[in-house]
Amino acid sequence: MxxxxxxxxxxxxxxxxxxxxxxxxxxxxxxxxxxxxxxxxxxxxxxxxxxxxxxxxxxxxxxxxxxxxxxxxxxxxxxxxxxxxxxxxxxxxxxxxxxxxxxxKLKENEKTPSEYLADNDYEMALKGYLAIQEKDSLSPVIDENTINSTGYRHLRNDEFNKAINLFRINTVLYPKSSNTFDSLGDAFLRKKDTAEAIINYQKALEINPENKSSKKNLEKLTKKE
Missing domain, CATH: 2.40.128 (Lipocalin)
Incomplete structure (x- = not known):
């Protein structure tokens, strides 16, 4: 002692x-x-x-x-x-x-995927997230639910483009997830882009025909046409 x-x-x-x-x-x-x-x-x-x-x-x-x-x-x-x-x-x-x-150490002008996303550089952000997934598919940075929650936070703040870009990335990272396309449909719906909302709700239902949220929203949108 x-x-x-x-x-x-x-x-x-x-x-x-x-x-x-x-x-x-x-x-x-x-x-x-x-x-x-x-x-x-x-x-x-x-x-x-x-x-x-x-x-x-x-x-x-x-x-x-x-x-x-x-x-x-x-x-x-x-x-x-x-x-x-x-x-x-x-x-x-x-x-x-x-x-x-x-x-x-980061190279000069190098950014993280989320920083590229904040700058509305979708392609570089996607490239970064895909690289993370390839290196470590279980990384919490690319957790599907975490990305989804962050996207809806942007939606609540009326940051439609940020939400759409994040949801788009989620659909690329998890192309077999019905929920990612449903969320992207929600973002386009909030932005009043009916055509894109319909496309993504349809994709969500192709993956999971029992997706109640996509089915409900798609019925509402197609009735208006």
């Missing part, structure tokens, strides 16, 4: 003596955006030679441990920078001793 307390005391003294400022070379090489996961970014930036992170809408100030390692209390993790390989690694710890977590 005494040994552990002594170690913690020495560690805290060492950290307090370490300058929080960073070298120009490190700043130049470390600055940038890194993949935190397949569709999420953690941004590294510097202010007055101190390292900061922008993550999940918050600005974080890690504690510098040494010239390449920083402790992030909000994550309870140490980030180890490997600037020669443009990567950040999580320092080994008991909770994930059998796993290695590496965050690769």
């Amino acid at each position: 005494k040994t552990r307390l002594l170690f913690l005391l020495l560690a805290s003294i060492f950290i307090s003596c370490t300058s929080s400022k960073n070298s120009p070379e490190f700043i130049n090489n470390a600055t940038g955006r890194y993949f935190f996961n397949a569709d999420e970014v953690i941004e590294v930036y510097f202010d007055q030679e101190k390292l900061f992170l922008k993550w999940r809408g918050k600005d974080l100030e890690p504690m510098k441990v040494n010239d390449s390692t920083f402790y992030v209390s909000e994550m309870n993790e140490k980030l180890v920078f490997n600037t020669t390989k443009n990567k950040i690694e999580l320092a080994q710890k008991r909770e994930h001793k059998d796993n290695k977590y590496v965050f690769s």
Whole structure:
């Protein structure tokens, strides 16, 4: 117990003596955006030679441990920078001793699929999501229900084009799902694009003739014609 307390005391003294400022070379090489996961970014930036992170809408100030390692209390993790390989690694710890977590740096102008989608770049967003699916078909980023829920959130905010693009991506990722086409039909219906709504409700019923939502909406729309 005494040994552990002594170690913690020495560690805290060492950290307090370490300058929080960073070298120009490190700043130049470390600055940038890194993949935190397949569709999420953690941004590294510097202010007055101190390292900061922008993550999940918050600005974080890690504690510098040494010239390449920083402790992030909000994550309870140490980030180890490997600037020669443009990567950040999580320092080994008991909770994930059998796993290695590496965050690769994004290339200049590179974006995540959701960022492309936010910019209404459907083709690049689709390409990104398909790449994620090919690499890991069980990735939560491309979970059908999650994408569907996000699409309806856009619909509730009257963001019709965003909803349509997201639902379209879901139909490509899950072409055998009746629900994805039903949702796309709902988005076109909200946008008052009756022709496209009918097409997608029909596709939903081709996959699952018992889709009550598509059947009900299709009957209403065809009666109006």
